[in-house]
Amino acid sequence: MSLQFTGVAELMKTIRDISEEAFKEDVQLTGEIRNAREGYGKLYMEVVETVKSFYGKSFNYQVSCQIENAQYNLDNLGIDHPSEMEGQEYMVRGFLRFRVTQNRYVIELIEILPSGKGAIEQRRKHILSKLEKEGLYPVKQIESLKELENPPLKIAIMGSPNTRGISDLFHNIYKSYILPDFTLYPVSVESTESAGQIIEAIKKANEKNYDLIVIVRGGGGQGGLLYLEDEELARTVINLKIPVLVGIGHTEDKSLLDLVATISRETPTAAGSEIANTINYFVDSVDELTDRIKESYSELFSEVVESLQKAFSDVSDYGIDRYVSDYHKQLDYFRRPFLSIDRRLEKEKNNIDKKERNLFVNIEELFYGIRSNYKTALKTSRKLSFKLEKEISKYYEAVQARPFDFDRLISQKHKGFHNIINKLESNFDRIVKDKHRRLASSKSTALLLNPFNIIKGMxxxxxxxxxxxxxxxxxxxxxxxxxxxxxxxxxxxxxxxxxxxxxxxxxxxxx
Known part of the structure; x- marks a missing residue:
């Protein structure tokens, strides 16, 4: 049975009502812009797609579009005149409407974004030019996270849950000797809400003391990157004091987010490897530091012993060999704690290898022991120095009449001895205090690294x-x-x- 209408007007209105019922939600599509023009404060255009038929003939499909605030949208796209949009590819989003009096469909746009490479590049240059005039660009970037003062042990991760990008990131982070404490902020990275969601997540993360913020995207199409070409998102990243690592899964060129981040990697896999390699680098540095302290300590001790032996040799000609011999025995006793330090360092290093999770605790105990032995040895050394000085003064008058300037010799050797002792005390205190401070900070962080508290169901x-x-x-x-x-x-x-x-x-x- 045929549908009956009283006239054309009723038919057109029926089409309008059916269309509005069928298209309650906004529509989104990508196409080539033609006949872009400005009028009455609005921006008008045709979105066109050319499709070849089975027989090789081409057909053009097009739909009319319009958007309010023409000048605002032109500025946002980084163009001066609508004619610059001609032939470029854009993504448009809006509500489909049927104009009864005009007998045609129109999309009333709420958003228009560049989609083709040329349009995206043009808008990106416009945004970077604005940031440069405000002194916000170029930003200071680093080649590796190893340039940071401390390893990233507390990380905020932003990406879409249950995606390949997040999976690849975690898989490579797990290769680190120490698992960092991380928090996942679920955000969309391939929708019109992506920029806004990431900005909100960054603001929440900025309120906490994170070492690093990571933004990842993986498994999506290249076109999804256009949602991250956002000026407000770029400003938010630039103004952060926390370093930002970006791995959004592309290799063709740099995105706006890559250009304003502290460091960028092509894929989430590369981002995860960068984090793991950096943590492992800092852990390995602790072992190297232990060896350097041991070597430096041995060199200082050798200098002290050599100086004392030379002093004893100089005064032996004046008949105090037996006193020097007694003091030499006491110096051997003084040397024993230093020798025990070498054995204790080796023992503690073996314990570190066997108990990787207690790395920083064992090293801290080692330095406490070194400091205690050092203070005891230093106290003994000062007592010996005082006693030696007292005994030598008894013989001073006996040799005063001799032509040799014994007073100058004793004064020089005594001064050299005290300089070496002070050098030993100053250098070792400085090393111990600095490393104790760093290890104490790392200790509190490492104790929180429990894989069972990080991932549920593990x-x-x-x-x-x-x-x-x-x-x-x-x-x-x-x-x-x-x-x-x-x-x-x-x-x-x-x-x-x-x-x-x-x-x-x-x-x-x-x-």
Missing amino acids: AIVSDTGNNRIKSIDEINKGDMMKVTLKDGSLLSQVKEKHRKKNNHKGDLKKN
Whole structure:
């Protein structure tokens, strides 16, 4: 049965009503801009797409669009005249309307963004030019996180949950010797709300004492990057005092976010590797520092011993060999604590290798012991120096009449001895205080690094010898294994082994 209408007007109104009912939500599409023009404060244009048919013939599909505040939108796009949009690709978003009196569809736009490479580059240059005039660009960037004063042990991560980008980032962060404490701020990175959500997440993270903010995106199309070409987002990143690492998964060119971040990497995988490598670099530096302190301490001690021996040799010609011999024995006693330091350093270093999680605690105990022994040895050395000075003064009058200037010799050697002692005390105190301060700070951070508090549902699988199991090839059917959870552990027996077909990793069927 045919639909009956009283006339054309009723038909047009019916089409309008049906269209409004069918398109309640806004529509979004990308196409080439043609016939862009300005009038009555509005910006008018046609969005066109050319499609080839099966027979090779091309057809043009187009829809009319308009948006309020023409000058504001032109400035936002970084162009001076609508004609500059001609032939460029843009993404438009708005509400589809049917104009009854004009008998045509029009999209009343609420947003227009560059989509083609040329349009995106033009808008980016416009934003960077504004930032440069305000003194906000170019920003100071670094080549590696190793240039930071401290390792990034507290990190704010911003990205879409359950995406390949987040998975790749975490997979590489887990390669670090010490797992950092991180917080995930779920945000959209490929929608019109992306910039606003990231800005809000950055503001929340800025209120906390994070070492690093990471923004990642992965697994999406190249066109999704246009949502991150946002001026307000760029300003927010520039004004942050916290370093920002960007890994948004592209290789063709730099995005606006790459240009204003502290450091950028092409992919989330590279970003995760950068974090892990930096943490491992700082941990390795602790071992190197221990060796340097040991070497420096030995050199200073050798200088003291050499100076004392030379002083004893100079005064032996004046008949006080037996006193010097007594003092030499006492110096041997004084030397014993220093020799024990070498053995204790080696012992503590072995404990560090065996107990990786207690790295900073053991080193702190080591330096407390060194400082205590040093103070005891220094006190003994000063007593010996005072006693030697007193004994030598008894013989001063006896040799005063001799032509040799014994007074000058004793004064020089005594002064040299005290200079060496003061140098030893000053250098070692400075080293110990500085490293104690750094290790105390790292200690409080490292104690918080518990994988069970970071990721819910996590378990660690190991054999009965507490060796971690990473693959089904490391355990056999019938073997016992230990499954450690947050609130305890389970002892299980392997009944069956099933290997996954996609990535050659398998699951263990447990008893």
